[in-house]
Amino acid sequence: MATPPRSTPRALISSAEIDTRMIGMVAALFVIWIGFHIASGGVFLTARNLWNLSVQASSIAVMSTGMVLIIVTRHIDLSVGSVLGFTAMMMGVVQAEFLPPLIGYDNGMTWILALALGMVIGISVGAFHGYVIAYLGVPAFIVTLGGLLAWRGAAWWVTSGRTVAPMDETFRLIGGGTVGSIGETWTWIVAGIICLGIIGVLVNGRMQRSRFGFPKRPIWAEALLAICGCGFALGAAAVANAYPWPRRVAERYAEAQGIAIPEGGLTISHGFAVPVIIALVVGVVMTLIATRTRFGRYVFAIGGNPEAADLAGIDTRWITLKIFALMGALCAIGAAISTARLNAATNAQGTLDELFVIAAAVIGGTSLGGGVGTIVGAMLGAVVMQSLQSGMVLIGIDTPLQSIVVGIVLVFAVWLDTVYRRRSA
């Protein structure tokens, strides 16, 4: 009896248009997580650790999305750590020392003004780098190497090296922590919105394909993608909600709010931390920019063939300037997150961040040769980097050894990627 032709797994995956590279990254992340979980005696895969991990990864994740666009256009930005330090210091000084005498402490406007100033500074610094690179023709490596030194010095200059603290109460919410989380109900609502968003994107994509009569994904693949996406969102929400406030904090809060403490203790869930929400929003917006706008299309075209982009009438210099300005804005967001989390602006803030940001983008599949990279890959890369860091701290590996491991993993990941690309090309 003849059996119907069976499709190979490879053909199935390609008909479903699933990115095998991304599956590989997620799988690698799970291997790392499980490895650390076992090595740490069951501490790694706990709600508390994962929640902390998400908060710690968010600043690097935010900046790595911008680094993708920079590396895609065959540039590099070595200055992000120093720009973060400088904008952090400016935001700190403004809210802790400059604004209070003018508009009073605990003014509702303080955090907005500080954040706005940080954004303006970040964008200006980035645009300035971009101008020198695009219009004066100095290589990005040199310009941002100069920036690495100059902005670190400028950060010191603002307060002569003094640490600025504390930050504004509202501003601190940006950094997460017990109060900087959105709580159980809102976490479920956010997860629900994410699920609706995933389904909406899938349905819309299918409708677009029908409209133009293009080949469609098999329905099982659509369903699988929807289930995986929604499962991930709901799972993350469940984990974030499984991490309760410390008992004392919860009791004090209950006392202040006049809530009776039930028998067996009061449980208040953290839910998603605000910086994680910020990173998610940045990720979505940056993905839209990279894939759905002219600007994003030009970024990739320039990365693939700068001369062709020029001949196609694209103003490559202006695009370059905008990419660096965008990177500056993301540095400011990263600065806000880390300043709020530390509840202080310090002179050394963001040191070595440039290397983590570049590593996150590269581990996430951004090719230093230009033209290739995804936002979601870079954000996953940031989570991988942070998982390595936290995991090694948990199992008590010495700091110097941590650096050695991170360095080796970076090189190994890029080598793996090179092999993968060569075989799939």
Add this chain to the structure above:
Amino acid sequence: MTALVEMKDISISFGGVHAVEDVSVDLHPGEVVALLGHNGAGKSTLIKILSGAYRRDQGTIMVDGKEATIDNPRDAKAYGIETIYQTLALADNVDATANLFLGRELLTRWGTLDDGAMEAETRRVMNRLNPNFKRFKEPVKALSGGQRQSVAIARALLFNARILIMDEPTAALGPQETTQVAELTQQLKADGLGIFLISHDIHDVFDLADRLSVMKNGKLVGSARVEDVTKDEVLGMIILGKCPPGAIPGPGAATSEELAGIAS
């Protein structure tokens, strides 16, 4: 009849080297004008001035008898001047659709890229040009030489070009694809496009072109109707700069003394 394009006394120099010096050429609707010359004779440079890739130092460009301002590729495209470059000038890392619409993307009413509409249009155009083409989702670098060439041609034709510049359009192609390009050229000519054809292949030129202009060391040796000159005479123009009686001599034509000097 006014010329579609008239380039008058065009000069450009790079670091003291005159790449193009006082060159004048013109092109009428439904006409193919070939530009010939050695490597480094200045053909590609001249054509890049018309396509907006380079800015001329001197000279005027007239389109439809009116002076045209062409300072960048966008200006040229606005006049309906499209170019198929020798290097194809494709962004290798994105797909055919992205390349076809590069710099002129269709947008939805939200201001985002309308990928569906662009892909539909791409499928339509590519179907006409190269019905075997199926690889719409793959980056252009995965395509064969001929497929890449058809993407570059499709891009030039997509926006209703009136003036088409083809820089060595068959250099990377096999015999069958070369024939296809020749047929396409005839068809476009019949549609009333003006075509500048840059080619090394003198046989191609005699098959396709109505007129030819020869350049040597950045200067125009001369221009002629194809039927007024022989292939040998054209070779003489390319190699020696010797302008035959059937051609109109340009500033670069060798004088009889120079020719005597070469002969002795």
